[in-house]
Amino acid sequence: MLHALLRASHLSAFEETPALVARHAGEAGLHRARIYVADIQELVLREVTGQGLDSGEGGRELRVDATLAGRAFRDGQPYSTPAPGLMEHWLPVLDGTERLGVLRIDTDDEPDEPTRAAMEGLASLVGLLLVSKRHHSDSYARLTRVSPMSVSAEMQWTLMPPRTFANRRVTIAATMEPAYATAGDAFDYALAGHTAHLAVFDAMGHDTSAGLTANLAMATCRNQRRQGKTLGQARDAIEATLLEQFAHSRYATAVLADLDLDTGLLTWINCGHHPPVLIRGRRWTTHLACTPTHPLGTDLGLPATLCREQLEPGDQLLLYTDGIIEARDAQGREFGRDRFVDFVIRHQADGLPAPETLRRLVRAVLEHHDGHLNDDATVLLCEWHGSPEAAAPAENQETPGSEAVHRPAADGVRARAGIWDASADTKGTTGGAWRKAGSGAGADAVPGGGRSAAGLAG
Numbered sequence: 001m002l003h004a005l006l007r008a009s010h011l012s013a014f015e016e017t018p019a020l021v022a023r024h025a026g027e028a029g030l031h032r033a034r035i036y037v038a039d040i041q042e043l044v045l046r047e048v049t050g051q052g053l054d055s056g057e058g059g060r061e062l063r064v065d066a067t068l069a070g071r072a073f074r075d076g077q078p079y080s081t082p083a084p085g086l087m088e089h090w091l092p093v094l095d096g097t098e099r100l101g102v103l104r105i106d107t108d109d110e111p112d113e114p115t116r117a118a119m120e121g122l123a124s125l126v127g128l129l130l131v132s133k134r135h136h137s138d139s140y141a142r143l144t145r146v147s148p149m150s151v152s153a154e155m156q157w158t159l160m161p162p163r164t165f166a167n168r169r170v171t172i173a174a175t176m177e178p179a180y181a182t183a184g185d186a187f188d189y190a191l192a193g194h195t196a197h198l199a200v201f202d203a204m205g206h207d208t209s210a211g212l213t214a215n216l217a218m219a220t221c222r223n224q225r226r227q228g229k230t231l232g233q234a235r236d237a238i239e240a241t242l243l244e245q246f247a248h249s250r251y252a253t254a255v256l257a258d259l260d261l262d263t264g265l266l267t268w269i270n271c272g273h274h275p276p277v278l279i280r281g282r283r284w285t286t287h288l289a290c291t292p293t294h295p296l297g298t299d300l301g302l303p304a305t306l307c308r309e310q311l312e313p314g315d316q317l318l319l320y321t322d323g324i325i326e327a328r329d330a331q332g333r334e335f336g337r338d339r340f341v342d343f344v345i346r347h348q349a350d351g352l353p354a355p356e357t358l359r360r361l362v363r364a365v366l367e368h369h370d371g372h373l374n375d376d377a378t379v380l381l382c383e384w385h386g387s388p389e390a391a392a393p394a395e396n397q398e399t400p401g402s403e404a405v406h407r408p409a410a411d412g413v414r415a416r417a418g419i420w421d422a423s424a425d426t427k428g429t430t431g432g433a434w435r436k437a438g439s440g441a442g443a444d445a446v447p448g449g450g451r452s453a454a455g456l457a458g
Helices: 002-009 014-027 068-075 113-134 138-143 151-159 208-226 231-246 322-326 337-349 354-368 413-417
Strands: 031-038 044-048 061-063 079-083 086-095 098-107 164-166 170-177 185-192 195-203 252-260 265-271 277-280 284-287 307-310 316-320 377-384
Touching: 002 014, 002 113, 014 031, 014 044, 014 113, 014 138, 031 086, 031 113, 044 068, 061 068, 068 079, 068 086, 068 098, 068 354, 086 113, 098 113, 098 164, 113 138, 151 185, 151 208, 170 185, 170 195, 170 354, 185 208, 185 377, 195 208, 195 316, 195 377, 208 231, 208 252, 231 252, 231 265, 252 316, 277 337, 316 322, 316 337, 322 337, 322 377, 337 354, 354 377
Parallel strands: none
Antiparallel strands: 031 044, 031 098, 044 061, 079 086, 086 098, 164 170, 170 377, 185 195, 195 252, 252 265, 265 307, 277 284, 277 316, 316 377
């Protein structure tokens, strides 16, 4: 089944994907296969039908927070529920560890292990197909939007990396709001060998020019690191680019960081930005103090300090912009740094995957600000799991008084990234077994509404 579907997909467009998947799945005894993709804010799951301008005409819309499909999406694991004459299954659809949506499959009865394996393989292949088709499909872009998008947001989302990445050494998750009108914020990350490059930018203003400023800063940063330049050289190049384009009229604050995935040594430069927050042991937090240089594009002549911090396995690093902590309620009270960090700690302690923690954080910030933000709000969370192999740290790279720590990857790495693994030991993971949902019409069995604002309510 999977081989035939893959061959058939090579000469197909996004709009043809649901029919191809349903046909090949049906031939393998997996009935009524239906694909649902999440909107940008991860509020709803929208069915891909292959019809209409958004390829979703006539399809269902299911709420992420009120349906069994949404539960599979949130938890990153499959759920099954009995229905009249059949078993209904919901499986998460991922691109690596980025959550794309869910796949629904019906079977005539309780599936055996080969059937479960076939469904899991199909869900994985659907994720690969969606990723291979979406970049040249306006239908996919339309389907994953529930509101009009500004020009600046169009630029930002096109350049952003996936919102989640994980391997045995690191988990990275990020989020950005307002999703349809973001302008001056940007986040970036990439891996090269044993180094994870991290960056957050916050450009002056909240207009298209702010978006251009952030995009130029991020593009210059990428250009420099791909040439093998240091953090200091990247900072200097970003400053030069912004001065050349805007002549002191625009600037951006930023944190540029490198994490050595073998040793856990974090190095960073603070360019007039909020200091990173370090969470240790899921309870202890501190600001990572580092003398900041001036914001990029201001040319104030302040020296750039390369700071270092030795991380321990399980440490979490938070890079964020001021929109997260400065959102105010009707009484003028800020959401605040303490509430922000406490929210992350509590939800991670509850065992939620990193991307789900950030999704709920954004919802909490929006609710605090009556559903609308006056400034961009961005968070990047990076957790170092430790090195799977003991490797000597680079000479003279340790913080005085600290020692590089080498341990196997921490238990539950896959769970914190939001990945379900049937072969994994159940201790510290999201399950290790398919979950059965009740057959009643409770909150986890609510069918979706139509494609309207009413579908988002409740």
